[in-house]
Amino acid sequence: MLEELKNKKVLILGFGREGMDNFLFLRKLFPKKVLGIADKSEEIKKPDKNVRLYLGKNYLKAIRDYDVVLKSPGIPFKILPRTVLGKITTQTEIFFENCPGKIVGITGTKGKSTTTSLIYKILKRGGIKAHLVGNIGKPVSNLLFSATPNDVYIYELSSHQLYNLKKSPHIAVFLNIYQEHLDYYRNFNEYVRAKANITRYQNENDYLVYNSQDKIVREIAKKSKAKKIPIPANYEFLIHPVRKSSISNGAGIRIPLVGKFNLKNIMAAVAVGKIFGLPSLKIAKTIENFKPLPHRLEYIGTYKGIKFYNDSLSTIPETTIAALDGLGNNVETIFLGGFDRGISFKNLAKRILKSKIKNLILFPTTGEGIWREIVSLKRKNKFRAFLVQNMKDAVKLAYQYTRKGKICLLSCASTSFSIFRDYKEKGNLFKKYVKKFAKG
Incomplete structure (x- = not known):
């Protein structure tokens, strides 16, 4: 080519x-x-x-x-x-067609970056000549000049990169699929077809690690010719290791990531480590030492008795629901809202109504839509709702109304483009004002 x-x-x-x-x-x-x-x-x-x-x-x-x-x-x-x-x-197609080494490809609407980073750390610790590439690693084109058959490329793959691929990775990791990027594709089915390319061209010598609890992913996996490794169902020896014994010789390990959804990400990474034949203890130590990535249910710290979490990468309702499930009933204040892409917030509204949340801090434009959804389900509700236009005012309100011992969560269930440049700016402003007002 x-x-x-x-x-x-x-x-x-x-x-x-x-x-x-x-x-x-x-x-x-x-x-x-x-x-x-x-x-x-x-x-x-x-x-x-x-x-x-x-x-x-x-x-x-x-x-x-x-x-x-x-x-x-x-x-x-x-x-x-x-x-x-x-x-x-x-660039992705050129790399796949010409790379002499092995490619481990990771996709999913959410969890790609965390899982990709953890797989990379596990393989590096295991002595594999691994390279972190794609969205969170190096651009790949110029790596072709030095690539060898011994190199392993850990490649985070978005639907955009998968869209026109005619070759799938040797090891594919498929985490989940939700309604996302509907402003980019003609419809949801086109998005699903793009994601499916991660395994579409695999053969009997390849591997597919997939989330068996995701209906769409499960249906795609049925058509795959690769060796299939489902998580978590039928893979019990991976479920227990991260909590208890077999992976760490009975010692038990500390998991640095919050939420059940992150357990699936960890299990996917463990599965890849096992495909490469890496020792359980090395995998366990890597998990223990793994530092959560910024803006992904990131614990900022406890200030004035309030625990602050930055989940600014949450751009769909499902990830905000997962964050609430992971943090439990101590979430008292939540930041919601952003750019409107026509996504339904009904399930999120139901989850918020079941929670112990008291304060809703709402950014335009979907913040108002989420509030209307909540009111349509329960007109007389327990919430204080505040519509804000900037992060400074939002954090001030969080300090004013969140009680000591409780959690303030930034997890907007929407993209950031209404008043922020991107999720990084939103998350960094949140951290800035949390720390600034802690001194006042």
């Missing part, structure tokens, strides 16, 4: 982190080749003289003039003309 690019006109579509990596990769292969770069931003400068730029609102028009279009994940397929889809490729 790489040799084929030599005599073809190539356009890099999208020039963010991955687009820049694609450019450096192609430039290393073809130092003098004229390349096209198309991006909706008008601020991009030519990286060298052998580049043609197509910028601004009409950036997609250039696609028809090129033989190969190397697309970045952030650009939805649905905005591209169907007539050009056959010429689209991606």
Whole structure:
């Protein structure tokens, strides 16, 4: 495939982190080749003289003039003309087609980053030549220049990266699937089909580690030709290790991650470690020493007697419900709301009504929608509800109304784009003001 690019006109579509990596990769292969770069931003400068730029609102028009279009994940397929889809490729596709090493691919609507990071740590501790790549690791294109058959690539795979793959990883980990990214795909079925590519092209020599309690994942797994390892059902020797004995020679281990959903992530990582034949004790020690990733049910600390948790990556109701299940009845204040993508909040409203929560701090625009859903289920309810426009006011209210010994949880069940740049900005502002007002 790489040799084929030599005599073809190539356009890099999208020039963010991955687009820049694609450019450096192609430039290393073809130092003098004229390349096209198309991006909706008008601020991009030519990286060298052998580049043609197509910028601004009409950036997609250039696609028809090129033989190969190397697309970045952030650009939805649905905005591209169907007539050009056959010429689209991606960094992920190029890597899968040319990588001589083994690939462990991890996908799921939620839990990918935690599971990917834990698998990487387990394999590294076990002496495997592992590399963390994809969304939370290094961009992969330039790694092809040094890849060997002994390398193992732990690859976090979003639906965007899986969409047009024609090859699946040697070991696939499929955690869950919920309604998400409906602003990116034409419909939910298209999203499911993209996710299914993680196992669609596996054969009898490959492995599929999958969540057997997720109905859609279970149905996809039925069609897979790979060796199947379900979690947690029928895999009891993995359930007990993380709580008790066999993995750590009877000593029991401390689990640094909160919530039942994280137990499934841990079990998936353990399963991969076992596929590689790693000793149970090394796996156990890695789990014990694992540091939870930022913005994923992250314990910030206890200030003025209140425990604060940052779950700013929660962008769907299911993950907020899971956070409430994990933290239990001590959650007294919760931050909710964000960008409206047309998702139903009915189940979340039911879960909140069953909880011991007293204070709802609501961001626009879905914060109001969640409140209306709660009121429609129970007009006379126990809650104080506050609509806020910024994180500073939100945290002030949390300190004012949350009692000592209770929990304040940021888990918005919505994407951040209504008033925040992204989940990182939202989570970092939460941490900033929690610590700032603790001093007052």
